[in-house]
Amino acid sequence: MVSTKILLDEEEIPKQWYCILPDLPKPLPPIIDPKKKSPGPGIVPQIFPKEILAQEMSTERWIDIPEEVRDVYRLWRPTPLFRAVRLEKILKTPAKIYYKYEGVSPPGSHKPNTAVAQAYYNMKEGKERMTTETGAGQWGSALAFGCMFFNLKCTVYMVKTSYNQKPYRRILMELWGAEVYASPSTKTEAGRKILAEDPNNPGSLGIAISEAVEDALTHEETNYGIGSVFNHVLLHQTVIGQEAKKQLELLEEYPDIIFGCIGGGSSFSGLFWPFYYDKVSGKAIKDVKFVAVEPTACPSVTKGEYMYDHGDTARLTPLVKMHTLGHEFIPAPIHAGGLRYHGIAPTISILSQEKELETRAYDQVEVFDAARLFARTEGIIPAPEPSHAIKGVIDEALKCRETGEEETILFLLCGHGHFDMQAYDDYLQGKLPPYEYPEEEVKKAIKKLKELYPWLEKLPY
Numbered sequence: 263m264v265s266t267k268i269l270l271d272e273e274e275i276p277k278q279w280y281c282i283l284p285d286l287p288k289p290l291p292p293i294i295d296p297k298k299k300s301p302g303p304g305i306v307p308q309i310f311p312k313e314i315l316a317q318e319m320s321t322e323r324w325i326d327i328p329e330e331v332r333d334v335y336r337l338w339r340p341t342p343l344f345r346a347v348r349l350e351k352i353l354k355t356p357a358k359i360y361y362k363y364e365g366v367s368p369p370g371s372h373k374p375n376t377a378v379a380q381a382y383y384n385m386k387e388g389k390e391r392m393t394t395e396t397g398a399g400q401w402g403s404a405l406a407f408g409c410m411f412f413n414l415k416c417t418v419y420m421v422k423t424s425y426n427q428k429p430y431r432r433i434l435m436e437l438w439g440a441e442v443y444a445s446p447s448t449k450t451e452a453g454r455k456i457l458a459e460d461p462n463n464p465g466s467l468g469i470a471i472s473e474a475v476e477d478a479l480t481h482e483e484t485n486y487g488i489g490s491v492f493n494h495v496l497l498h499q500t501v502i503g504q505e506a507k508k509q510l511e512l513l514e515e516y517p518d519i520i521f522g523c524i525g526g527g528s529s530f531s532g533l534f535w536p537f538y539y540d541k542v543s544g545k546a547i548k549d550v551k552f553v554a555v556e557p558t559a560c561p562s563v564t565k566g567e568y569m570y571d572h573g574d575t576a577r578l579t580p581l582v583k584m585h586t587l588g589h590e591f592i593p594a595p596i597h598a599g600g601l602r603y604h605g606i607a608p609t610i611s612i613l614s615q616e617k618e619l620e621t622r623a624y625d626q627v628e629v630f631d632a633a634r635l636f637a638r639t640e641g642i643i644p645a646p647e648p649s650h651a652i653k654g655v656i657d658e659a660l661k662c663r664e665t666g667e668e669e670t671i672l673f674l675l676c677g678h679g680h681f682d683m684q685a686y687d688d689y690l691q692g693k694l695p696p697y698e699y700p701e702e703e704v705k706k707a708i709k710k711l712k713e714l715y716p717w718l719e720k721l722p723y
Contacts, residue, residue, distance in 0.1 A: 490526025499532025588707025
């Protein structure tokens, strides 16, 4: 009988996080302070604790996980690895499909892997409150959850579209003690300015970041927490890939190809970084491929330009080199709220530039088609975000059916879709458009960015 669920003992929770920075094919370009027009952290040291900043720039591959953090991890880690045998059967594929399931965490996604760590380091530094943004609500609810364990207050600016689409995510955050505002809000100067220009603005992650950062900058007892993009966030997620490797070892398996969705890049990085380490250190059993999947409605890598840009709309944050659609990007109100960010992790960008990973884009209709097939075969209702990865996996499995290749496919199911019933209802009623972000809008945004900072193209990085 085929094993469909692979578990690890509590003792197998990783004791260290893996940092990819020493193993990148090229060093990351420096952060640029736009006021000085030269390398510098800008406001970053004002809104993050010292230990987080040390991890952000770390040259160490392995960083110890505090026992206080591992104690909270024990509530849901190690997470299960499943083999999708029923999906394999209906696809009639010779491929073996495995998925690591992070939806078993109390917030229902991978996000608390870093939220708990960030709350811990802020508590250790004596902070009383954390602010953040959230798109679909997974990150906001995770930070509310993490702050609760370390007696910190939490303020969440939730993209207005998601705030209206997903009231139960807001309720979950409030149940764990957070205050939640629809962004753009009247609570910050950035929010008020945007509402004055456009009272019906649907919001974006860039706007919500501006509000959360401004809140942190103007309150001394407060720091900011981010759910993706930054190096320290991605390395906290590597507990996922480390566990997956051990689980596959028990089956004497190793992936040929790994899929994950990308919005900022944290969940996919958490899965594939440990396998990338195998590859660069010569420990990989196979020449594993990495495939990142994003929405056509927010194609940061597949259509965006690799250049310096702000992480937020109000330009409070320093300039970071990454694939971007422009910091003023306002996404269509698609249901994969966690993938509606204009940029991407600098590490994802450089690995894409160096052809170390492939990126694909799908529209939300074909993504929900894949999600429905997965739900009807495996029983788990996936969140819209990882359903992008499921679409990629199904395409790969069908290719294997045509070629006869017996690939081992691994993907990350980074969260469940229990708070996404409105999205599924819209899908079942045929109300979801297969939206594709216009290329001319990307060109306009990049042109505007270059006009704003004409000196950017002269930088040697």
